[in-house]
Amino acid sequence: MEKVRLGIVGLGAQGGLYAGFLADGKVENMVIGAICDIDPAKKEWAAEKYPDVPFYEDYRDMLDSGDVDAVVTCVPHYLHPEIGVEALKREIHALVEKPAGVYTKQVRELNDYAAKKPHLTFGIVFNQRTNPLYQKVKEIIDNGEVGQIRRTNWMITTWWRPQGYYDSSAWRATWGEEGGGVLVNQAPHQLDLLQWICGMPEKVYSNVKYGYQRNIAVEDEVTALLDYGNGATGVFITCTHDVIGTDRFEILGDKGKIVVDDSKKVTIKRLLKPESELSDSMSMQDVMKIFMGGNQSDIYTEEVLEFESEWGAQHIAVLENFTAAIVEGTPLLAPGSDGIHGVTLANAIHLSSWLDKEIEIAFDEELYLAELNKRIDEEKTAPVTF
Amino acid sequence: MEKVRLGIVGLGAQGGLYAGFLADGKVENMVIGAICDIDPAKKEWAAEKYPDVPFYEDYRDMLDSGDVDAVVTCVPHYLHPEIGVEALKREIHALVEKPAGVYTKQVRELNDYAAKKPHLTFGIVFNQRTNPLYQKVKEIIDNGEVGQIRRTNWMITTWWRPQGYYDSSAWRATWGEEGGGVLVNQAPHQLDLLQWICGMPEKVYSNVKYGYQRNIAVEDEVTALLDYGNGATGVFITCTHDVIGTDRFEILGDKGKIVVDDSKKVTIKRLLKPESELSDSMSMQDVMKIFMGGNQSDIYTEEVLEFESEWGAQHIAVLENFTAAIVEGTPLLAPGSDGIHGVTLANAIHLSSWLDKEIEIAFDEELYLAELNKRIDEEKTAPVTF
Numbered sequence: 001m002e003k004v005r006l007g008i009v010g011l012g013a014q015g016g017l018y019a020g021f022l023a024d025g026k027v028e029n030m031v032i033g034a035i036c037d038i039d040p041a042k043k044e045w046a047a048e049k050y051p052d053v054p055f056y057e058d059y060r061d062m063l064d065s066g067d068v069d070a071v072v073t074c075v076p077h078y079l080h081p082e083i084g085v086e087a088l089k090r091e092i093h094a095l096v097e098k099p100a101g102v103y104t105k106q107v108r109e110l111n112d113y114a115a116k117k118p119h120l121t122f123g124i125v126f127n128q129r130t131n132p133l134y135q136k137v138k139e140i141i142d143n144g145e146v147g148q149i150r151r152t153n154w155m156i157t158t159w160w161r162p163q164g165y166y167d168s169s170a171w172r173a174t175w176g177e178e179g180g181g182v183l184v185n186q187a188p189h190q191l192d193l194l195q196w197i198c199g200m201p202e203k204v205y206s207n208v209k210y211g212y213q214r215n216i217a218v219e220d221e222v223t224a225l226l227d228y229g230n231g232a233t234g235v236f237i238t239c240t241h242d243v244i245g246t247d248r249f250e251i252l253g254d255k256g257k258i259v260v261d262d263s264k265k266v267t268i269k270r271l272l273k274p275e276s277e278l279s280d281s282m283s284m285q286d287v288m289k290i291f292m293g294g295n296q297s298d299i300y301t302e303e304v305l306e307f308e309s310e311w312g313a314q315h316i317a318v319l320e321n322f323t324a325a326i327v328e329g330t331p332l333l334a335p336g337s338d339g340i341h342g343v344t345l346a347n348a349i350h351l352s353s354w355l356d357k358e359i360e361i362a363f364d365e366e367l368y369l370a371e372l373n374k375r376i377d378e379e380k381t382a383p384v385t386f
Numbered sequence: 387m388e389k390v391r392l393g394i395v396g397l398g399a400q401g402g403l404y405a406g407f408l409a410d411g412k413v414e415n416m417v418i419g420a421i422c423d424i425d426p427a428k429k430e431w432a433a434e435k436y437p438d439v440p441f442y443e444d445y446r447d448m449l450d451s452g453d454v455d456a457v458v459t460c461v462p463h464y465l466h467p468e469i470g471v472e473a474l475k476r477e478i479h480a481l482v483e484k485p486a487g488v489y490t491k492q493v494r495e496l497n498d499y500a501a502k503k504p505h506l507t508f509g510i511v512f513n514q515r516t517n518p519l520y521q522k523v524k525e526i527i528d529n530g531e532v533g534q535i536r537r538t539n540w541m542i543t544t545w546w547r548p549q550g551y552y553d554s555s556a557w558r559a560t561w562g563e564e565g566g567g568v569l570v571n572q573a574p575h576q577l578d579l580l581q582w583i584c585g586m587p588e589k590v591y592s593n594v595k596y597g598y599q600r601n602i603a604v605e606d607e608v609t610a611l612l613d614y615g616n617g618a619t620g621v622f623i624t625c626t627h628d629v630i631g632t633d634r635f636e637i638l639g640d641k642g643k644i645v646v647d648d649s650k651k652v653t654i655k656r657l658l659k660p661e662s663e664l665s666d667s668m669s670m671q672d673v674m675k676i677f678m679g680g681n682q683s684d685i686y687t688e689e690v691l692e693f694e695s696e697w698g699a700q701h702i703a704v705l706e707n708f709t710a711a712i713v714e715g716t717p718l719l720a721p722g723s724d725g726i727h728g729v730t731l732a733n734a735i736h737l738s739s740w741l742d743k744e745i746e747i748a749f750d751e752e753l754y755l756a757e758l759n760k761r762i763d764e765e766k767t768a769p770v771t772f
Contacts, residue, residue, distance in 0.1 A: 150599070150607075153623070155539065155636070162665040162673060205591060207611055207619050213536070213640075214665070221536075223619050225593055225611050233593050233609050235621055237539070243664055244643045244655045244686055246636065250541075254599075257630045269630045278629055279548040279600070287548060300630055357743070 004093075004323050005033025007068030009059045009083055011042040014097060015074035017315065023050065027319040029327055033068035036061075059083055063090045070095060070121070070326060076171060077102050077179050081110035084122070084336070088114055093121040095322050099188040100124055100339025102179030103372055104347050105365040107340045114336055121325045122336035127314035128189040129196065129333050130321070133266060133307040137251075137258055138197045140268060147255030147274060152198045152226065152234035158245030158262075159186040166216050173216035175375040181210075181218030183346040187238045191342035192334075194236065198251060200341060202229030202361055208353035213241035217379060224349045227358075236349075256300065266305045273299075390479075390709050391419025393454030395445045395469055397428040400483060401460035403701065409436065413705040415713055419454035422447075445469055449476045456481060456507070456712060462557060463488050463565050467496035470508070470722070474500055479507040481708050484574040486510055486725025488565030489758055490733050491751040493726045500722055507711045508722035513700035514575040515582065515719050516707070519652060519693040523637075523644055524583045531656060533641030538584045538612065538620035544631030544648075545572040552602050559602035561761040567596075567604030569732040573624045577728035578720075580622065584637060586727060588615030588747055594739035599627035603765060610735045613744075622735075642686065652691045659685075 006022060008015045015035070022032045035046050036056040046055050056062035063071070063086055070093035073083045081101040087094040094114070101107040114122040128134055140146060159182070171177035178184065183191070209221035220241055226234035249260040256270040271278070278299065290296060317333075324330035344361060347368045352359040354371050392408060394401045401421070408418045421432050422442040432441050442448035449457070449472055456479035459469045467487040473480040480500070487493040500508040514520055526532060545568070557563035564570065569577070595607035606627055612620035635646040642656040657664070664685065676682060710716035730747060733754045738745040740757050 150627070151609075151623075151625075153541065157638075160673065160677075162668045162670070164665075164668060165670045165673070168670060205593070205611070207591070207613055209617060209619070212617050213662070221617075221619070223537075223611055223621060225591070225609055227593055231595060231598050231607075233595070233607070235609060235623065237537075237621065239537075241536070241661060241665070242638055242643075243657065243661050244682075246638075246643075246645075248634075250632065252543075252628055252632075257628075257632075259632075271629065275627060275629050276599070279550075279627070282548045282550060284548070284551045284554060287546065287551070291546075296630075 004030045004326050005067060005069045006030055006319075007034045007036065007059075007062050007071040007092075008032065008074060009036045009062070009071055010074035011035055011037040011039075011046060012074055015072075018072060018074070018319065019050065021316055021319065026316050027323060030319055030323045033070075034062050034065065060086060063087055063092055068092060070322070072125070073097050076177060077184055078106075078177070081106040084110045085113045088117045088120055088122065091117075091120065093322075093326050094336065095123045095125060095318075096336055096339060097125050098192070098339065099184050099343050099346065100336070101343055102184060103365070103369050104340060104344050105369055107343050108365070111337045111340055121322060121332070123318070123322045123325065123332050124334050124336045124339040125315070125318050126189065126192050126196075126334035126338070127318045128193055130314045130317035131263070131307070131309075133260065133263060133305075134193050134197065136305065137260060137266060140258060141197055141251065141253075145256065145270060146251065146253030146258055146268070147271075149198055149228070149232050149251060149253050151232060151252040152194065152250070154190060154194055154235070154249040155237040155246050156187065156190045156249075157237065157239050157242035158247045159240055160243045160245060161186075161214070161240040163214055166214055173214070173218045174379060175217055175372065176379050178218065179372070180346065180350065181216060181220055182222060182238050182240050183219060183349060186240060187222075188342045188346070190238070191236070191345045192338070194234075195341045195345065196338070198234070199228065200344070200361060201226035201234060203227040203358050204345070204348040204352050204361060205358040206349040206352040208349060213239075217375070219350070222349060224352075264307055264309060266307070268303045268305070269300045270303070271300045390416045390712050391453060391455045392416055392705075393420045393422065393445075393448050393457040393478075394418065394460060395422045395448070395457055396460035397421055397423040397425075397432060398460055401458075403698075404458060404460070404705065405436065407702055407705065412702050413709060416705055416709045419456075420448050420451065446472060449473055449478055454478060456708070458511070459483050462563060463570055464492075464563070467492040470496045471499045474503050474506055474508065477503075477506065479708075479712050480722065481509045481511060481704075482722055482725060483511050484578070484725065485570055485729050485732065486722070487729055488570060489751070489755050490726060490729050491755055493729050494751070497723045497726055507708060507718070509704075509708045509711065509718050510720050510722045510725040511701070511704050512575065512578050512582075512720035512724070513704045514579055516700045516703035517649070517693070517695075519646065519649060519691075520579050520583065522691065523646060523652060526644060526654060527583055527637065527639075531642065532637065532639030532644055532654070533657075533660060535584055535614070535618050535637060535639050537618060537638040538580065538636070540576060540580055540621070540635040541623040541632050542573065542576045542635070543623065543625050543628035544633045545626055546629045546631060547572075547600070547626040549600055552600055559600070559604045560765055561603055561758065562765050564604065565758070566732065566736065567602060567606055568608060568624050568626050569605060569735060572626060573608075574728045574732070576624070577622070577731045578724070580620075581727045581731065582724070584620070585614065586730070586747060587612035587620060589613040589744050590731070590734040590738050590747060591744040592735040592738040594735060603761070605736070608735060610738075650693055650695060652693070654689045654691070655686045656689070657686045
């Protein structure tokens with residue numbers, strides 16, 4: 001294979017972005033193979049902008065055409081697993097957009113199918129994993145530099161959305177067509193980073209507000225309490241109504257602390273001895289000396305790292321990593337099968353608020369789907385399973 | 387009355403501090419009337435240090451002596467309500483140390499009794515209420531400068547305690563003699579400030595770890611999720627095992643945001659228009675202009691205030707305010723009856739973790755006491771109600 005020919009399913013904002021990157025030659029070893037969209041306006045636009053690129057109205061026709069070696073799914077969340085499976089069936093590599101799907105049952109079906117085709121590349125667009133800042137934080141945790149995690153805490157409210165945003169398309173912020181609110185649209189990257197860096201919790205309890213500050217059916221305000229099962233706890237907070245957003249991620253370990261501010265600045269405090277050793281060896285007089293006397297450098301060192309944010313570069317990096325995986329077998333930074341973790345977290349957070357109790361992370365997938373379908377029925381739209 | 391003569395019940399660290407302030411003439415219109423302690427070593431020490439001050443071994447004898455016009459209760463938490471009632475019974479003003487008690491039932495009895503004696507001054511040592519920083523934050527909230535509260539979030543883990551602290555006295559960190567851990571010993575000031583500034587929640591859910599990082603029966607790790615009943619939510623996190631403590635208090639209102647860092651720095655962001663108006667009037671294009679173009683000063687102003695911390699001054703201010711209330715009828719900054727709120731929060735947080743469910747703030751006080759007594763029985767000590 002000389003160049004990987006990518007089929008872009010859905011020529012909306014995201015699909016258009018990828019088309020632009022490829023047309024401009026920004027992704028090594030990848031070109032546009034074909035474009036697919038059900039919208040006639042998009043067809044017209046594509047004919048003008050990319051006259052030499054084959055266009056399809058049905059993604060199955062595109063998959064059968066021989067024009068593409070791989071696809072990316074820039075369509076509503078519910079459709080990602082189905083398109084992923086149909087591509088893999090035809091020996092076509094699949095890159096799914098986040099979230100991998102709306103409910104874990106459909107994502108698990110995709111993962112199970114992909115597991116039968118290990119020779120194909122199956123990736124997910126978790127572009128934030130290409131961010132050097134979060135790679136560094138993960139490295140520090142993985143190296144044990146701040147020890148075993150005791151607490152995680154992420155407040156991420158930097159995606160303000162006015163009512164006009166929700167009113168701009170009928171499918172937005174609906175159970176039937178989008179499948180949720182901030183948890184499925186804005187927060188999937190952070191839900192993924194949280195579990196990528198800190199692991200999955202065992203239990204989740206949540207307080208979720210549906211249509212709290214916006215006239216929508218789905219959630220615009222989330223507070224989730226995580227229990228990792230080994231004593232460690234966590235809090236995840238997100239919303240779309242904070243116009244002065246906060247982005248603060250703190251991880252407490254038994255050998256130090258990491259604080260990430262605004263996804264730009266990382267403050268790492270490394271204890272010279274593990275906290276338990278300090279506890280066992282210090283008297284209250286020693287403590288007073290350090291805290292009242294004020295020389296805390298006796299117990300830890302501090303490192304501050306600043307990172308530049310490069311949003312477009314992240315998506316190019318994802319496409320390049322996906323291409324390299326196909327062409328050279330380079331490991332994927334975000335294997336497609338990882339997509340289920342963030343969906344599991346989002347589903348568990350919904351389910352806890354719906355049932356008003358703490359939820360095991362290994363919750364009953366059928367129960368989640370049944371509860372989701374209840375909300376879809378209330379919206380008087382078609383049921384979830386097509 | 388020329389000078390208020392204060393009876394100090396308990397000559398430990400706190401009682402000794404008050405005695406020193408009064409002996410040094412630091413509190414206007416207040417002098418030491420008498421000192422009381424059951425410990426013979428304290429009696430000896432008092433005889434040396436304050437030879438002219440009457441000393442009692444039984445606080446009732448002190449109350450009956452005619453030597454004191456007011457008392458302060460520097461004794462284990464369980465005893466505060468009893469001593470408060472006994473003082474008020476004898477027409478003696480009462481200043482109770484925090485927390486007002488261990489369980490709400492005993493604090494309610496104190497409050498009910500005090501309500502029958504409105505001519506007496508009944509205060510509580512919430513010295514943090516004298517901190518100009520928190521007074522300013524309360525003023526901003528009370529004035530509606532950041533609008534109606536949508537979210538509160540306080541992580542306060544700046545009180546590291548080594549195992550040696552807990553091992554220093556047999557009563558420490560026991561259910562029977564201290565009545566709890568970080569919630570009853572370290573966090574009462576913040577529990578009070580949180581409710582003083584932001585009001586009481588209607589429901590509480592918690593994840594509390596007992597003896598998580600220390601060899602103790604009581605809690606050393608707390609995450610509580612608050613629901614204010616009007617859509618607003620909150621999170622309160624505290625622990626005693628974070629040697630690099632975090633103190634970060636954020637309040638999101640519908641007209642702005644306040645962030646307090648380290649109880650020293652207050653950042654106030656005031657929206658030029660209420661968030662709901664911005665939501666109703668802005669298109670997604672407008673949003674992109676502000677957030678991508680980067681001129682957020684179009685939507686809010688920012689003010690940063692820095693405060694010095696003066697720990698000793700706070701306690702002197704409490705004693706002076708209490709004295710002025712007795713002598714001149716000056717309103718109390720912290721009326722004694724306010725003490726029940728923090729105890730209610732602490733009890734609700736315990737109870738939620740014990741019953742593993744969300745708790746109404748108007749929980750059954752007898753149920754709390756029964757659950758507390760279970761834990762005391764497990765410790766094989768005497769029951770709570772003497």
